Amino acid sequence: MRAVAVTATASELLRYRHLLWSLTWRDVRVRYKQSYLGVAWAVLLPLSMMLVFTFVFTRAIDATSVLNVNMPYALFAYTGLVPWTFFSVSLGGCVNSLVANRNLVTKVYFPREVFPLSCVASSMVDFVIAMVVLVGLGAYFHVTGGWRFTPGAPLLFLPVVVSVQIMLTVGIGMILAMANLFYRDVRQIFGVAIQLCMFVSAVVVPVPQDGSTLSRILAVNPMVPIIGAYRDCVVYARWPEPGPFLYATVVAVALLLGGWICFRRAAMRFAECI
Amino acid sequence: MSYPAAAVHLSKRFRIGEAHDSLRDLLAAGFRRILGRVEPEKESTSFWALRDVSFSVAQGDALGIIGPNGAGKSTILRLLAGILHPDHGEVRIRGRLAALIEVGAGFHGDLTGRENIFLNGAILGMSRAEIRAKLDDIVEFAGIERFLDMPVKRYSSGMYARLGFSIAAHVDPDVLLVDEVLSVGDAVFRLRCMERMRALVDAGTTLIFVTHNLDQMQAICPRALVLESGTAVFEGPSRDAVGHYMQAVSRAYADRPTDSDAKTARESSLVEVEHLRFFTGGDEPVVWMRSRDSVRAELAFRLRRPVERLVVELNLRASAGENLLSFNSGRDDREFHGMPGAQTLTLALPSLPLSGGQYFWNIRMWDAQSGETILDTPLKYPMVIDDEGRATGRLTIDRTWGFVSPVSKTDRGGMMPATRSCAATEDVDEDLLLR
Numbered sequence: 001m002r003a004v005a006v007t008a009t010a011s012e013l014l015r016y017r018h019l020l021w022s023l024t025w026r027d028v029r030v031r032y033k034q035s036y037l038g039v040a041w042a043v044l045l046p047l048s049m050m051l052v053f054t055f056v057f058t059r060a061i062d063a064t065s066v067l068n069v070n071m072p073y074a075l076f077a078y079t080g081l082v083p084w085t086f087f088s089v090s091l092g093g094c095v096n097s098l099v100a101n102r103n104l105v106t107k108v109y110f111p112r113e114v115f116p117l118s119c120v121a122s123s124m125v126d127f128v129i130a131m132v133v134l135v136g137l138g139a140y141f142h143v144t145g146g147w148r149f150t151p152g153a154p155l156l157f158l159p160v161v162v163s164v165q166i167m168l169t170v171g172i173g174m175i176l177a178m179a180n181l182f183y184r185d186v187r188q189i190f191g192v193a194i195q196l197c198m199f200v201s202a203v204v205v206p207v208p209q210d211g212s213t214l215s216r217i218l219a220v221n222p223m224v225p226i227i228g229a230y231r232d233c234v235v236y237a238r239w240p241e242p243g244p245f246l247y248a249t250v251v252a253v254a255l256l257l258g259g260w261i262c263f264r265r266a267a268m269r270f271a272e273c274i
Numbered sequence: 275m276s277y278p279a280a281a282v283h284l285s286k287r288f289r290i291g292e293a294h295d296s297l298r299d300l301l302a303a304g305f306r307r308i309l310g311r312v313e314p315e316k317e318s319t320s321f322w323a324l325r326d327v328s329f330s331v332a333q334g335d336a337l338g339i340i341g342p343n344g345a346g347k348s349t350i351l352r353l354l355a356g357i358l359h360p361d362h363g364e365v366r367i368r369g370r371l372a373a374l375i376e377v378g379a380g381f382h383g384d385l386t387g388r389e390n391i392f393l394n395g396a397i398l399g400m401s402r403a404e405i406r407a408k409l410d411d412i413v414e415f416a417g418i419e420r421f422l423d424m425p426v427k428r429y430s431s432g433m434y435a436r437l438g439f440s441i442a443a444h445v446d447p448d449v450l451l452v453d454e455v456l457s458v459g460d461a462v463f464r465l466r467c468m469e470r471m472r473a474l475v476d477a478g479t480t481l482i483f484v485t486h487n488l489d490q491m492q493a494i495c496p497r498a499l500v501l502e503s504g505t506a507v508f509e510g511p512s513r514d515a516v517g518h519y520m521q522a523v524s525r526a527y528a529d530r531p532t533d534s535d536a537k538t539a540r541e542s543s544l545v546e547v548e549h550l551r552f553f554t555g556g557d558e559p560v561v562w563m564r565s566r567d568s569v570r571a572e573l574a575f576r577l578r579r580p581v582e583r584l585v586v587e588l589n590l591r592a593s594a595g596e597n598l599l600s601f602n603s604g605r606d607d608r609e610f611h612g613m614p615g616a617q618t619l620t621l622a623l624p625s626l627p628l629s630g631g632q633y634f635w636n637i638r639m640w641d642a643q644s645g646e647t648i649l650d651t652p653l654k655y656p657m658v659i660d661d662e663g664r665a666t667g668r669l670t671i672d673r674t675w676g677f678v679s680p681v682s683k684t685d686r687g688g689m690m691p692a693t694r695s696c697a698a699t700e701d702v703d704e705d706l707l708l709r
Contacts, residue, residue, distance in 0.1 A: 016399070018396045018400070018401045018402055019396040019397060019399070021396070021402075022392060022393045022396035022397070022402075023393070023396075025393075026382055026385065026389075026393050029384075029385065029389070030382060030384050030385065033384050033385075034384065101380075103376070103379050103380070104379060104380050104397065105357075106352075106357065107357070107375045107376045107379035107380075108355075108357070108373065108375070108379055108380060108397055108398070109355045109356040109357050109371075109373065110397065110399070268359035269359070271352065271357045271358050272288060272289075272358060
């Protein structure tokens with residue numbers, strides 16, 4: 001019966017695709033309106049983060065030997081920061097998506113999933129632009145001799161990696177959006193938690209893989225194999241390790257379905273509890 | 275027969291206060307549960323905003339929903355729109371539904387008028403192609419051609435409202451829900467909105483219209499549902515619904531004798547109004563009468579000290595607040611000698627030359643010796659006039675119609691005498707709103 005409900009919701013969502021499109025477009029448009037650099041921020045943000053971390057880990061303190069990154073650190077940081085920014089900005093939007101659109105939630109009916117979905121979709125615009133810049137960054141290291149790029153077949157796996165990340169993001173995003181509607185504490189907790197998560201998701205520092213208790217706990221995090229897969233496909237031109245990546249896929253699908261079902265069930269009470 | 279819009283035994287309960295304001299409360303409640311101190315949900319922490327309401331609207335029909343504040347009108351609309359879910363009962367909607375619950379809900383101030391048309395159209399369920407096709411009509415109806423590419427945050431509130439209504443009015447839904455939106459905008463705009471809604475209904479749209487404006491409601495809806503405290507007290511012809519509505523309003527006011535206005539008026543003055551009642555022949559006070567009825571008003575009040583020269587004024591006002599009729603005892607050379615304690619004053623009127631609708635009375639009193647105003651009540655004494663829908667303006671008077679047809683010279687022989695006259699009670703239009 002739940003499967004029926006999910007397919008019914010999916011077909012309803014399909015009918016409201018114009019709205020999803022419009023809200024995504026609104027978010028993108030509003031984000032860069034009255035801004036001098038406009039959409040260039042999509043590139044400047046991860047790029048400047050990359051410069052910050054590169055400065056900290058290679059100049060302020062030389063941690064490259066400890067970090068054991070077998071590629072130029074700037075490249076490592078950028079390939080981690082771009083998918084991570086997509087993930088964290090999407091979730092940051094999702095947390096507030098229902099509460100920020102209070103007047104729509106209480107005044108107009110449409111499937112509430114549209115709110116978190118449009119947050120993820122609008123962050124994806126930035127993500128795609130930042131990924132394109134990666135090509136330029138790759139060319140730079142290729143020319144300066146920092147890294148030899150040999151694009152190969154594994155690059156074709158990239159859409160799968162992105163899809164898994166989107167499923168994971170939407171699943172978590174729906175749970176966060178719903179939870180924050182009932183308890184505004186969620187937003188505060190999220191702000192701290194997402195900072196912590198960045199350092200255990202192999203974004204700017206690799207995750208320890210020495211078999212210790214800590215490394216085993218951290219292996220639960222599905223973002224580690226996902227970000228690893230980006231580096232595998234794009235930088236190393238090799239296939240991601242199937243085991244961890246399959247695990248991340250299973251977690252992503254489970255969170256998507258679980259989050260969606262919870263969201264559906266709670267959606268009936270959104271307008272009166274917001 | 276299946277109806278495009280129907281409510282079946284609809285009930286909705288709301289919580290008073292919030293369930294758990296923060297995680298702290300949730301954790302505290304969780305611990306109490308673990309410790310076995312389960313608090314049963316008290317009936318007093320929730321109330322029924324709607325109780326067992328059923329109705330159905332046929333295709334191309336228009337149903338008005340009226341009732342005092344807090345009767346559950348907006349709750350019904352939100353249930354029909356799918357924004358809220360009923361605790362009991364069921365909503366049945368067939369076809370495409372558009373709900374206009376707030377004009378311009380979902381507008382984004384930083385986006386231009388054009389961008390907001392596309393955004394709001396999508397929110398109301400239109401596709402981009404549809405919106406593109408209707409863009410010119412929407413813009414023209416809203417009258418914002420010159421400002422189409424200006425961010426709506428710089429729009430005047432009137433422009434904002436016009437654009438919002440215009441978009442919703444062009445959705446072409448099978449079922450249209452409208453909540454109170456026509457209270458915004460100027461009189462001309464309100465009139466255009468009414469025309470548009472009527473045109474939609476004529477074209478087969480099913481309309482459900484929530485309003486406080488009985489004139490607007492009667493102009494569009496042949497049938498109406500009257501709600502009082504969450505239950506349907508009447509469903510039937512709009513003209514009859516108005517009477518039930520006024521009784522509900524009177525009861526709602528009677529239940530709240532100490533609303534802040536009345537309280538300050540009482541405390542600051544020497545006068546306490548006990549009641550203002552109207553009689554049209556019988557012994558029972560009425561709030562509902564025909565425009566030709568002779569009316570006797572009875573004002574009962576208490577004075578705290580003697581007032582040598584008491585002047586009383588009764589003002590009859592339209593629901594929008596304009597003063598239509600004013601009866602001032604002082605100007606009629608009548609001053610009363612008020613003694614401490616209960617007094618009763620009567621005013622006899624041969625008829626009230628008003629068209630059908632709702633009106634309110636305001637009572638003022640002066641001490642003519644000192645010139646001091648000792649009473650000025652808020653508009654809380656309602657009256658409903660029924661003129662069988664003959665007049666749409668504010669006033670109505672006796673009249674006689676004549677009709678002279680131009681008769682052509684060539685076929686004069688074959689024509690009947692072309693002058694007819696009739697003494698009828700037809701309409702003299704003096705719409706104070708649209709002066």
